[in-house]
Amino acid sequence: MIHFEKFKLKNNLTVIVHNDTSTPLACMNILYDVGARDEDESKTGFAHLFEHLMFGGSIHIPNYDSPLQLVGGENNAFTTNDITNYHLTLPANNLETAFWLESDRMLSLAFTEKSLEVQRGVVIEEFKQRYLNQPYGDVWLNLRPLAYKKHPYRWPTIGKEISHIENATLADVKSFFKKFYSPSNAIMVVSGNVTTEQVKELSEKWFEPIPAGTKLKRELPPEPPQTEERKQTLYSDVPVDAIYKTYHMCARNDDDYYATDLISDILSRGNSSRLYLELIKNKQLFSEINAYVMGDIDKGLFCISGKLSEGVEMSKAENAIDTEIMKLQNELVNERELKKCTNKIEASLEFSELDILSKATNLAVFELLGDASNINRESEKYVKVTPHDLQRVAREILTPSNCSTLYYLKKQN
Amino acid sequence: MLDRTHAPAFNTIDSLKIEHAQSDQLENGIPVYCVNGGTQELVRIDFIFPAGTCFQPKTLVSSFALQMLENGTINYTEEEIAENLDFFGSYYSTRTDHEHSYITLFSLNKHLKNSLHYVTDIIKNASFPEKEFKLLMTNSKQDFIIESKKVSVLGRRRFFELLYGNTNPFGKIAKENDFDELKREELYQFYKENYNLANCTILVAGKLPNNLFEILNENFGNENIKKINQLNWPELKIQSTAQREHRVEKPDAIQNSIRIGRLIFNQQHPDYFKFNILNTILGGYFGSRLMSNIREDKGYTYGIGSGLVMNNYTGLFMIGTEVGSDVSDLALKEIYHEIEILQQEKVPLEELQIVKNYICGNLLRSIDGPFAVADNFLSIWKMEADYSFFDHKIKAILDCTPDDIQQLAQQYLQKNDLIEVVTGKIQ
Numbered sequence: 001m002i003h004f005e006k007f008k009l010k011n012n013l014t015v016i017v018h019n020d021t022s023t024p025l026a027c028m029n030i031l032y033d034v035g036a037r038d039e040d041e042s043k044t045g046f047a048h049l050f051e052h053l054m055f056g057g058s059i060h061i062p063n064y065d066s067p068l069q070l071v072g073g074e075n076n077a078f079t080t081n082d083i084t085n086y087h088l089t090l091p092a093n094n095l096e097t098a099f100w101l102e103s104d105r106m107l108s109l110a111f112t113e114k115s116l117e118v119q120r121g122v123v124i125e126e127f128k129q130r131y132l133n134q135p136y137g138d139v140w141l142n143l144r145p146l147a148y149k150k151h152p153y154r155w156p157t158i159g160k161e162i163s164h165i166e167n168a169t170l171a172d173v174k175s176f177f178k179k180f181y182s183p184s185n186a187i188m189v190v191s192g193n194v195t196t197e198q199v200k201e202l203s204e205k206w207f208e209p210i211p212a213g214t215k216l217k218r219e220l221p222p223e224p225p226q227t228e229e230r231k232q233t234l235y236s237d238v239p240v241d242a243i244y245k246t247y248h249m250c251a252r253n254d255d256d257y258y259a260t261d262l263i264s265d266i267l268s269r270g271n272s273s274r275l276y277l278e279l280i281k282n283k284q285l286f287s288e289i290n291a292y293v294m295g296d297i298d299k300g301l302f303c304i305s306g307k308l309s310e311g312v313e314m315s316k317a318e319n320a321i322d323t324e325i326m327k328l329q330n331e332l333v334n335e336r337e338l339k340k341c342t343n344k345i346e347a348s349l350e351f352s353e354l355d356i357l358s359k360a361t362n363l364a365v366f367e368l369l370g371d372a373s374n375i376n377r378e379s380e381k382y383v384k385v386t387p388h389d390l391q392r393v394a395r396e397i398l399t400p401s402n403c404s405t406l407y408y409l410k411k412q413n
Numbered sequence: 414m415l416d417r418t419h420a421p422a423f424n425t426i427d428s429l430k431i432e433h434a435q436s437d438q439l440e441n442g443i444p445v446y447c448v449n450g451g452t453q454e455l456v457r458i459d460f461i462f463p464a465g466t467c468f469q470p471k472t473l474v475s476s477f478a479l480q481m482l483e484n485g486t487i488n489y490t491e492e493e494i495a496e497n498l499d500f501f502g503s504y505y506s507t508r509t510d511h512e513h514s515y516i517t518l519f520s521l522n523k524h525l526k527n528s529l530h531y532v533t534d535i536i537k538n539a540s541f542p543e544k545e546f547k548l549l550m551t552n553s554k555q556d557f558i559i560e561s562k563k564v565s566v567l568g569r570r571r572f573f574e575l576l577y578g579n580t581n582p583f584g585k586i587a588k589e590n591d592f593d594e595l596k597r598e599e600l601y602q603f604y605k606e607n608y609n610l611a612n613c614t615i616l617v618a619g620k621l622p623n624n625l626f627e628i629l630n631e632n633f634g635n636e637n638i639k640k641i642n643q644l645n646w647p648e649l650k651i652q653s654t655a656q657r658e659h660r661v662e663k664p665d666a667i668q669n670s671i672r673i674g675r676l677i678f679n680q681q682h683p684d685y686f687k688f689n690i691l692n693t694i695l696g697g698y699f700g701s702r703l704m705s706n707i708r709e710d711k712g713y714t715y716g717i718g719s720g721l722v723m724n725n726y727t728g729l730f731m732i733g734t735e736v737g738s739d740v741s742d743l744a745l746k747e748i749y750h751e752i753e754i755l756q757q758e759k760v761p762l763e764e765l766q767i768v769k770n771y772i773c774g775n776l777l778r779s780i781d782g783p784f785a786v787a788d789n790f791l792s793i794w795k796m797e798a799d800y801s802f803f804d805h806k807i808k809a810i811l812d813c814t815p816d817d818i819q820q821l822a823q824q825y826l827q828k829n830d831l832i833e834v835v836t837g838k839i840q
Contacts, residue, residue: 022452023781060417065700070767071423072774075699091777096421104417121712125668129715129735133668135562209415237665239558271483271495280552281492287552310555340500347502347521350453354782 001376002359004189005196006367009203011212013183016363016372017199018191020356026092026192029360030102031368033187033216034180035082036159037152037298045159048079049123049168050176054086056115058105071097079157082297083368089357092193096202103206106186109177116170123165127158135238136408139305146232147246147301147404151223182213187367191360223248223299230404235411240287241308242408243318246301247397249293253369258381259389260293260302260397265341266333266390267291267304267324272340274324275306284309285317297369302397314407328394332387345382426773427811431780431803434616434790439626439634443610446790447625448618450783454522456619457784458529459791460536463644464514464607467726472587473595477549478603479507479514484545486538491545494531503528505535511583511724512646512795514607522622533632536613539604546597554592564663565735568670568836571661575832576676576729578652583724611638614794618787649726651676654832661836669741669837673748674731675830679723680796684821686809688721688730691821693768694760695719695751696732700767702751703732711747713740725796730825738838745835755822759815769810776803 004018039046054077055064068075073090088098131137140156148154159165188207190199226248250256268275268291275289289306308317352358366375434446469475483505484491498505501524506517516536520528560566570586577584610633617625653676678685689697696703696719703717717734736744779789793802 020452022450024777025781066767067420069698069700069771069774070420072426072770072777074771074774074778089778091424091426091774094423097423100417100421107417118709118712122708122715125713125735125737126715128668128737133564133666133735135559205415237562239562240555270499272492272499277492281548284548284551287555307555307559309551336500340496343502343524344499345502347455347504347519347524350455350521351504351519353453354451354784356781 002353002363004363004372006372007200009183009208011183011208011210012215013203013207013210014187014367015199015203016187016189016367017194017196018189018356018359018363019194019196020192020359023192023356024092025089025356026095026098026190026194027087027089027356027360028098028102029085029087029189029191029357029364030106031187031361031364032084032086032181033185033368034084035080036155036157037081037220038180038216038218039152039155041152041155042164043168043172044155044161044164045123045157046164046168046172046176047084048157048159049119049165050173051077051079051084051086052119052123053109053115053173054105056112056119057110058101059108059110061101061104062110064101064105067097068101073097081153081157083365085361085364087357087361089192095190095194095198099202099206102188103210106181106183106207107210111170111174113170116168116173120165120168123158124162127162127165131156131158136242138236139244139406139408142232142234143244143246143404143406146230146406147248148223150221151298152220153223153296153298153300180216183207183210184213184215187364189360189364189367191356191363220298226402226404229400231407232405233407233409235409238408238410240310241314241410242306243308243314243321244303244305244406244408245321246303246404247399247402249300249302249397251299252295252297256389256393257293259385259393262338262341262382262385263328263390263394264291264293264302265344266328266337269341269344274327275304275321278324279306279320283320285312285320314409318405325394325398329391329398333390335387338385338387338390342382342385346379349379425770426777427807429776429780429803429807431789431800432786433800434787437626439615440630441634441636441638443613443615443633443638445615445617445626445629446794447621448783448787448790449621450618450786451620454620456520456522456525456617456621456625457787458518458520459616459787460516460532461614461616462514462516462608463512463612464603465509465512466582467511467647467649467724468607469582469603471599472582472585472591474599474603475509475514477553477595478600478607479509479516480549481541481546481600481604482507482516482535482539484549485540485542486534487540488534488538489531491542494535497531498528501528505532511726522620525622526628529628529632536608537610541597541601541604543597546600550592550595554589557587557592558589564666564668564670564836567661567663568672568834569733571659571836572672572674572731572832572834575654575659575834576674578650581649581651583649609639610636612644616787616791618783620783646725651727657829657832659832659834660839661834662839663837666738666837668735669738669835670733670735671741671744671748672731672733672834673831674719674729675825675832677721677728677730677825679725679728680798680802682728684825685728686806687813687817688821688825690765690768690772690810690813691755691818692719692721692730693772694764694818695755698768698771702755703734703748706751707734707736707744707747711740711743713737713744713747741835741837742840745833749828752822752826752828756819756826758819760818762815765813765815765818769813772810773807776807
């Protein structure tokens with residue numbers, strides 16, 4: 001159970017406070033309601049590039065990092081297809097420094113050509129390091145456009161291609177900031193050894209003077225239902241053949257999200273899961289295999305991906321996956337197997353409540369999804385799922401016509 | 414009017430109140446260290462054995478002996494163990510380092526008794542079944558082959574090999590056919606020799622349940638353990654390369670991996686604390702000289718850093734990065750340039766202050782929560798030091814001057830002493 005208090009400033013900034021006196025630290029997490037899905041399709045990778053620019057100095061403070069390090073703080077940020085999230089931790093008695101730094105960059109950035117030029121270079125190297133110079137690194141660059149035809153989830157956060165990053169201009173940066181980086185479009189969580197009164201006072205002092213901006217109205221093209229099986233084969237310099245299968249699934253706020261997530265757990269969470277026992281241990285078709293949901297806010301993807309054991313034919317491996325899927329569709333999961341998965345989720349939720357940073361980030365995400373207090377209802381939502389729910393969802397989504405498959409094969413010399 | 418140009422006043426850390434792990438023991442004398450704290454009804458238990466890579470007779474043995482433990486016992490199959498640990502919502506994990514191996518159980522308190530039953534059996538009665546062994550080796554070999562496609566992995570392996578020499582267990586690098594040649598019996602023998610309860614240390618962290626010792630004694634405290642003599646750490650030979658520059662070709666690479674560094678002292682050395690500050694200035698945090706120049710000014714890389722890898726034999730200092738293959742030589746030049754500046758010019762007081770405060774902030778983060786307090790304890794337990802280590806550390810941080818930093822850079826970072834490995838597309 002995570003206790004918290006919530007209030008809104010006059011400029012619409014939502015503020016959440018979670019008090020935890022067991023730590024000498026405080027954490028500030030600011031979530032901006034903007035991700036790669038909000039990008040123009042000819043300017044992809046921009047939300048993430050912008051995240052880098054947020055560290056290039058703000059209107060009154062030339063350098064973000066040094067003043068934070070000077071007071072013993074540390075920070076980081078990440079961008080997904082849905083959100084851009086910034087977080088820092090620091091000694092609780094230096095909390096005001098966090099307010100000073102974060103409010104100034106919400107007010108305005110410095111917008112220098114030099115910062116843009118350098119961060120373009122950094123992000124291009126990130127593109128190479130994570131997506132191009134690793135075996136299987138470009139899987140999602142290929143798989144997303146196979147699975148999505150309309151919705152902007154069809155490109156990854158790093159962007160479709162390097163040229164989009166190379167072509168970013170300072171004017172693009174400014175208009176992006178104006179559109180998305182405002183109090184109306186942000187959620188702030190302060191957690192740790194802090195009080196609500198203190199956070200309220202500091203929020204009013206540092207954040208309330210910032211102009212409210214306008215709440216983003218999102219009108220993204222919905223992904224039309226998939227009606228035909230899609231397949232793509234890719235040859236690359238990898239040592240082992242791999243298969244990636246995606247199925248369209250419900251949105252994060254849909255009631256069926258929990259059943260879908262549990263199906264992925266039944267298939268591959270832990271060494272007693274079905275895919276591990278059947279396909280890795282008994283049939284020895286795969287050296288590794290996983291099933292997971294992407295967790296996207298809009299209608300997302302359920303994925304199964306695996307690396308084939310040496311000498312195994314792709315068709316045999318794929319048939320074995322299909323057999324496991326049919327088992328889910330034809331036979332009810334027994335109560336003990338389901339209980340095992342919900343027990344595991346209960347434990348992982350408890351463990352995620354150990355540190356103030358993950359609590360702060362999770363509170364912000366749940367508030368974005370509609371209401372921060374839902375963070376305390378997750379466990380019961382999983383427990384409510386029945387074997388019939390699992391069967392129904394498996395029958396609905398794990399069908400060939402809803403599936404996109406990428407065969408990632410080693411190049412023959 | 415609010416003045417946004419001036420930073421708010423702040424406090425510095427000049428002392429730390431570090432919560433100590435409590436020392437106790439089971440009925441048969443097995444030492445138990447406890448860190449009681451946290452808000453959730455759960456614990457982490459580490460079972461620590463002196464079974465790290467320094468003991469292994471050949472490559473892969475220490476790590477795979479440990480990985481085999483959960484693959485079946487004389488009482489339960491792998492599947493039964495996994496099924497039950499999963500059912501109780503518990504997490505089981507293992508890791509090895511240079512000296513020790515760690516078997517870790519994460520469990521909700523309400524399931525601790527049931528979960529521990531299986532972990533106890535894993536530790537005491539592992540049977541190393543042949544079928545599971547074969548599968549583990551086959552799949553691990555495949556994983557090894559995939560990893561070998563990465564410039565960062567190739568570079569790191571070569572770097573350790575060059576610094577420690579290929580007769581040293583920290584330097585000897587596994588080859589593909591080592592996975593074929595390893596025998597189940599070799600792992601089982603390593604287990605029998607090195608996982609003796611008489612050498613076990615238990616570390617518990619979390620909100621400790623009242624019946625913790627009752628449960629631990631039931632599982633580990635009842636049998637007599639053979640008292641053995643003081644543990645003998647094996648003597649290891651180090652044979653570093655005499656050549657400074659090394660290249661590993663991977664012609665299709667679009668980024669090169671760079672490793673530069675040397676063997677140095679470990680934490681017991683009087684220069685350790687201040688050298689750690691020098692390391693932080695050079696490459697140990699986001700605002701470091703290397704990050705500021707090579708990422709934030711030149712944009713050559715997504716990240717660059719330096720760090721210290723410590724063990725009880727010696728320590729290792731290493732700079733590491735992946736840079737665009739086309740700017741690899743330029744990046745090398747800038748790295749040595751930053752080292753030279755530290756040797757030739759005194760670090761500004763303002764920058765030194767930032768680094769000191771940043772390190773102190775990290776100290777505070779390192780004692781945040783029971784698991785962090787336990788890890789902190791582990792770091793001094795491993796080097797057989799006591800909590801005064803942290804007092805010395807803070808004192809050294811507060812005392813450190815720009816002269817100290819310059820002198821250490823001159824003494825320990827001479828280019829001739831630094832081994833350089835570039836992996837990727839070599840021009």
